[in-house]
Amino acid sequence: MTESLFFIFILIASSIGFIVSMILLFGQSISTLGSKLLAGILLSMVITASGNSLALTDFYLQYPYYFKIFNWVTFCIGPLTYLYIRTVLNQSYRLFKKDLLLFIPALSYQIHRLSYDLLPVQEKLILVKRAIENRIEFVNEPEGLFPPGWIAIYRVTVLLVSIIAAFYLLINWHKKIYTQGLQIERNKQIYQFLWVAITLLFSGTIIVFIFTFIQVFSGYFMARLIVFSVALEIILICAYLFAQPKILYGMIGWIQLNEPIRSIENSTSNSTPVDEESEDDVSYISYHNGKNILTSIENHFLQNHPFTTIGYCLSDLSREINVPAYLVSAVINQEFDKNFNEFINDARIQYISTMRENDENFDKYSIEYIGTSLGFGSRTSFITAVKKRTGLLPKEYLASMSAQKA
Secondary structure: OOHHHHHHHHHHHHHHHHHHHHHHHHOOOOOOHHHHHHHHHHHHHHHHHHHHHHHHOOHHHHOHHHOOOOHHHHHHHHHHHHHHHHHHHHOEOOOOHHHHHHHHHHHHHHHHHHHHHOOOHHHHHHHHHHHHHOHHHHHHOOOOOOOOOHHHHHHHHHHHHHHHHHHHHHHHHHHHHOOOOOOOHHHHHHHHHHHHHHHHHHHHHHHHHHHHHHHHHHOOOOHHHHHHHHHHHHHHHHHHHHHOHHHHHOOOOEOOOOOOEOOOOOOOOOOOOOOOOOHHHOOEOOHHHHHHHHHHHHHHHHHHOHHHOOOOOHHHHHHHHOOOHHHHHHHHHHHHOOOHHHHHHHHHHHHHHHHHHHOOOHHHOOHHHHHHHHOOOOHHHHHHHHHHHHOOOHHHHHHHHHHHHO
8 A cells, every 4th residue: 555545545535534423422313422432432443544654745844843743642542532431331421530540541642742742842753853854763763752662552552451450341331231121222222332342442453563563673664563453443334324314312221220221201110219329429310319300391391392492402401400511411311212302302292182172173273383383483393293203294294193083
């Protein structure tokens, strides 16, 4: 593979990974902690691949200060992967302060880099030229505080340890995901994706681990193959996400319990879960907290019908029931396997029968008026919502309701 084709491939993979990570971070319907951590993994891989590929250009010769300034990010891939696996399995909505300790390797790399950062520009340029001309020096990083070659081994060791820890979590959760009589197809799909993602990263890490030792101890340059494997992992993960986008909403049911509950509404359990801790130590929504939030939402909808307001959004509901928006969103995703917009539109469609019973003039209203009264901002959005949920156009659906009433 020529350097130009290699650079183009890295550019394409990095662009795809960047776009997907931005969707995960800022997409309105995807707001879980897990999706943000996955975005962090993809961004770290994108920066790693694109940053190394810039060595094939004159970029670092023109801007020597930025030489390897991105390398601390490579130490975040492993910790972010472990936190992502743990977050999805535990259905967590926040991290712990102690999780910052996982990023000490990234900080230690910045300390390693200090000796380079403090050099004058001309001396930096000399080191950059030497590293570009001799690719083994690029890999061994002799310009830092650590001995040559140590950083490369340190980086891949951190990644390997993190991935092994993630494997351990997945193995321990197998029984809960496949509990007899409580298996949820969506959860099994997510669990399978976690295995696919971690296997891809593990395979890439083993390749990087082997190639790194070959580079450090034999002097044979293999960094291009390492960067290529990272770019390939980006494409494969993104392709899986495009094929199964709903896995981003997280697992449904209350799987973090010792005895998993598929749905709050279908459960008769009133006992405190044995694995529930004090509020300060819990990163997930417990069964009882979820039940309280769900009850608040249902009572508010039943009494006030706030969803009939055009433009009604998650922050409105959060403010009205005095529950943080991220918790409201998590409960809706976890209990109903829906995002907020789907949940609200379902409530609006269900409310049609109530409107009909309470208003004797209902049959005289136009489709546009009914849609607006339900909270839909346009005729098109009303038609789409009714069609999606009933398979009928609004006119046909209203006619079928009249027939049933007669």
